[in-house]
Amino acid sequence: MNLSAPSDVLRSVPRNPLPARAGVGLRAPHHLEVLQRPGAAAWFEAHTENYFADGGAHVQALTRIRADHPLSLHGVGLSLGSTDALNVAHLAKVRRAVARFEPALLSEHLSWSSVDEHFANDLLPLPYTEEAIRHLGHRIVQTQDFLGRQILIENVSSYLQYECSRLTEWEFLAGVAAQSGCGILLDLNNIYVAAQNHGFDPWRYLDAIDPRSVKEIHLAGHDRVQIEGHELLIDTHGAPVCDAVWELYRGAVERFGALPTLIEWDTDIPTLDVLLAEAAKADAVRTCAHAQLA
Amino acid sequence: MQAIAGGEADAAAAGIAAQYIAAQGIPPAARLNVYAGTARANFIASLVSSYPAVRRLVGEDYFAQCARGFHRRHPSRSGDLQPAGLGFAQFLVELHGDDEYRYLGEVARLEWLIQEALLAADHRPFDLAKLGEVAAEDYDELRFQLHPSVRLFASPYPCVHIWQENLDAAEPEPIDLSEGADRVLLMRSREGGLVFLRLSRGEERFLRAVEGGERFGAAVAAGGAQDAQEHAEVEVEADAEADAEAEADADAGTFDATAALQRFVMAGAIVDF
Numbered sequence: 001m002n003l004s005a006p007s008d009v010l011r012s013v014p015r016n017p018l019p020a021r022a023g024v025g026l027r028a029p030h031h032l033e034v035l036q037r038p039g040a041a042a043w044f045e046a047h048t049e050n051y052f053a054d055g056g057a058h059v060q061a062l063t064r065i066r067a068d069h070p071l072s073l074h075g076v077g078l079s080l081g082s083t084d085a086l087n088v089a090h091l092a093k094v095r096r097a098v099a100r101f102e103p104a105l106l107s108e109h110l111s112w113s114s115v116d117e118h119f120a121n122d123l124l125p126l127p128y129t130e131e132a133i134r135h136l137g138h139r140i141v142q143t144q145d146f147l148g149r150q151i152l153i154e155n156v157s158s159y160l161q162y163e164c165s166r167l168t169e170w171e172f173l174a175g176v177a178a179q180s181g182c183g184i185l186l187d188l189n190n191i192y193v194a195a196q197n198h199g200f201d202p203w204r205y206l207d208a209i210d211p212r213s214v215k216e217i218h219l220a221g222h223d224r225v226q227i228e229g230h231e232l233l234i235d236t237h238g239a240p241v242c243d244a245v246w247e248l249y250r251g252a253v254e255r256f257g258a259l260p261t262l263i264e265w266d267t268d269i270p271t272l273d274v275l276l277a278e279a280a281k282a283d284a285v286r287t288c289a290h291a292q293l294a
Numbered sequence: 295m296q297a298i299a300g301g302e303a304d305a306a307a308a309g310i311a312a313q314y315i316a317a318q319g320i321p322p323a324a325r326l327n328v329y330a331g332t333a334r335a336n337f338i339a340s341l342v343s344s345y346p347a348v349r350r351l352v353g354e355d356y357f358a359q360c361a362r363g364f365h366r367r368h369p370s371r372s373g374d375l376q377p378a379g380l381g382f383a384q385f386l387v388e389l390h391g392d393d394e395y396r397y398l399g400e401v402a403r404l405e406w407l408i409q410e411a412l413l414a415a416d417h418r419p420f421d422l423a424k425l426g427e428v429a430a431e432d433y434d435e436l437r438f439q440l441h442p443s444v445r446l447f448a449s450p451y452p453c454v455h456i457w458q459e460n461l462d463a464a465e466p467e468p469i470d471l472s473e474g475a476d477r478v479l480l481m482r483s484r485e486g487g488l489v490f491l492r493l494s495r496g497e498e499r500f501l502r503a504v505e506g507g508e509r510f511g512a513a514v515a516a517g518g519a520q521d522a523q524e525h526a527e528v529e530v531e532a533d534a535e536a537d538a539e540a541e542a543d544a545d546a547g548t549f550d551a552t553a554a555l556q557r558f559v560m561a562g563a564i565v566d567f
Contacts, residue, residue: 049373049374049375049376052374052376053376053412053413053414054413054414054415054416054442055413055414055415055416055442055443056412056413056414056416056443056482056486057412057486060416060486077372077373077374077375078373079373085371090372090373090374093374112374113373117369118369119369119370119371119373120329120333120370120372121332121336121337121370121375121378122329122332122335122336122371122374123341124329142389153314159325159328159329159337160315160316160322160326160329161315161316161318162314162315162316163313163314163315163316164314169331173491198318199318226326227320227324227328228319228320228321229319230319230320232328234328
């Protein structure tokens with residue numbers, strides 16, 4: 001593995017690029033229906049780790065779904081921000097999944113999940129410092145070199161901020177992208193959740209991101225809980241996209257143009273038709289925002 | 295990891311949290327707890343998906359209690375939660391190995407093998423023409439290969455029956471733990487479902503030898519072997535059960551290698567050599 005400077009990463013052209021339309025997150029309960037209704041969604045995104053198996057029904061289903069649809073693979077377990085050694089065994093499985101399923105886009109998170117090789121299996125926020133930019137940027141470069149292609153990094157929802165943070169999240173994300181050459185997967189629900197939880201203006205976040213680096217957008221729903229008299233928004237991916245996030249999406253289309261946009265739903269998974277209806281709504285919002293621009 | 299009493303752990307975590315995390319109204323420890331709760335819930339959900347029958351047998355609350363205890367002792371070591379449940383069967387044996395729920399660990403062991411079978415690599419069907427090119431007298435030298443999804447399972451309890459009764463939504467029937475031991479080969483079918491083949495003792499010994507990489511000749515010898523202890527067991531079993539399987543075992547010394555090879559090739563359990 002080349003551990004040195006960025007970043008002559010191969011930018012292989014995917015065989016089947018994602019259209020600038022809304023796709024849906026592929027979840028196992030929908031495998032059969034998706035196979036029976038090819039083309040029902042414009043594209044799918046699958047969690048990379050869910051297809052790590054050597055073989056079996058899920059791997060077979062995704063192979064067949066991939067034959068009919070553009071695909072993106074979205075990882076949740078690489079723990080890129082951790083100070084543990086970069087997990088080469090995990091990376092090798094990602095590489096095998098990339099070879100098998102030929103995703104048009106490959107993404108991971110602006111987060112960490114492990115310490116001393118113990119995994120929280122959750123997306124923990126990083127301290128926003130120059131040191132953390134160098135650390136994460138370096139690990140993304142290593143990852144891209146290992147995989148031979150660019151990855152996208154997604155901003156995460158967060159429920160805490162560190163005393164030692166010196167940068168805003170958008171400065172941090174932009175810094176990581178600039179240092180590593182990664183693309184950005186902008187999750188508008190996560191921006192909204194973090195903005196509500198930490199009291200910043202989500203529109204400032206959008207304004208600070210270089211349009212050239214954004215390759216994909218995520219939309220999802222969240223939940224609200226009360227903790228000791230204070231409201232906290234929790235990123236559950238278990239509800240429809242809220243009005244404020246649709247508003248952000250209009251703004252994002254104006255700023256970044258039409259991009260592949262994903263409807264994510266992970267808890268209390270509804271029928272495929274509910275997801276397709278959310279995707280149709282995203283297509284309508286995007287088309288409308290574009291028409292107003294023109 | 296050193297086990298710490300819950301209260302002390304909470305206090306220690308709150309102290310550490312306050313050093314690094316901004317309060318902003320909600321106390322730092324409560325903010326950390328949101329993440330701890332999600333991590334625990336994700337871990338338990340992974341165990342539920344690996345052990346649906348055990349969960350059904352003990353109920354949601356007790357399963358969650360066991361899963362939390364297991365999580366404290368065996369935190370996830372991987373960014374992928376699929377392997378997180380490895381060792382849960384042993385954990386249940388340590389909890390219940392000596393009481394009336396001693397079968398729980400055995401059912402968990404079966405469920406782990408089922409998960410392994412469902413995730414194992416695919417393999418093309420046996421190429422009979424290739425076997426036809428081998429002279430009969432050379433068979434003894436062949437090392438047959440099992441399908442990557444094949445798992446051998448033996449237990450003193452009727453775990454496969456317990457597992458089947460506890461999979462669907464209907465009310466499970468009571469199962470008599472003394473109805474008989476399990477000795478099965480399980481594997482994934484070509485359609486992706488599970489196949490269980492009941493084995494005679496000879497077949498089990500034969501398959502374990504094949505699994506261990508023995509040549510056919512040695513595996514056949516293993517299939518036909520029968521130790522003194524087994525003789526005694528067979529007699530006791532024959533008294534107690536007198537079912538067809540026990541009768542078949544009574545003449546385990548006459549293990550039929552040709553029939554066994556044919557059976558496991560036709561079932562797709564032996565796929566190559």
